[in-house]
Amino acid sequence: MLKIPGDGVSNLIYMKMAKTIFDPAIGELYKIKELCAEKGVDADVQKRLSDAISLAEARDTYCASVSSEPSEALATLQRETLEYPFDQAYQDGKTKWKLSPRMMSGHFEGKFLQSIVSMSKAKRVLEIGMFTGYSALACAEVLPEDGTVTALEFDPFLEEVAKGFFANSPCGKKISIRIGDAKETLLKLAEEKAQYDIVFIDANKDGYVNYFKTVIEKDLLAKGGTVILDNALMYGGAYNTKSTNENALAIRKCNEYVKSRDDMFQVLVPIRDGALIVRRKEDVYI
């Protein structure tokens, strides 16, 4: 049995939580399993169904287990985010909306982001939607000493939480947080003539098309840069045409918008909840 990287227990909890949500086919298999038990279906069939579920679930766990270890600071950030009393914070009026540890990208996707940032030799990363800072810190860790991560977040409460985590790492100093509605902050960054090599979009789904358009049209994406849009599968709602979930509809619209642009090159990678990687065609077919 391969070791789960970092804090094995929190990674296992996280993956179990994530897997049933992100792949709707597995959720469906669980429902069929219950139905089989209720209807007294042959025990051998039930056992094979359980084995099929275990195999499907083992996929991400295996991928994470052979991926590199997270740093101590990232492992702590992940564990403490999983344990954080977000419901209480919301009830106490500290957060603007109900936050959940499920929002965190986590170890496996963190390694994926680190690969892209390091392969592209990026120096400037823009993140739209910081939460407790997992992806921001993951990117900061693979940037050069003078590299920067600008992390946009709407909820001021998260600034303090993330700053606490960033303080645990020497790379935390590369991250600057901008609190406010990303729609407005992006316009301010464009006025400041800021440019980024990597833009990671991971905030409210109904804002995705606007964020993408602003990044491209206001020249926030540097020449040769890459945009990564998270949750491009939206729990399967992107391809499950029966889904009427508003986030799924927003993501479908965004994926279609990107696809409709003749000047863009893109690939949807089915990692975790899907990452749509977009580049300017002129930077790809050189």
Ligand SMILES: C[S@@+](CC[C@H](N)C(=O)[O-])C[C@H]1O[C@@H](n2cnc3c(N)ncnc32)[C@H](O)[C@@H]1O
């Ligand atoms: C999915 S979480 C981000 C997860 C984070 N990238 C990570 O890896 O852990 C989305 C975040 O976007 C923030 N957000 C939502 N709407 C926003 C907006 N209009 N402007 C800026 N941030 C927003 C939410 O408060 C939340 O913290």
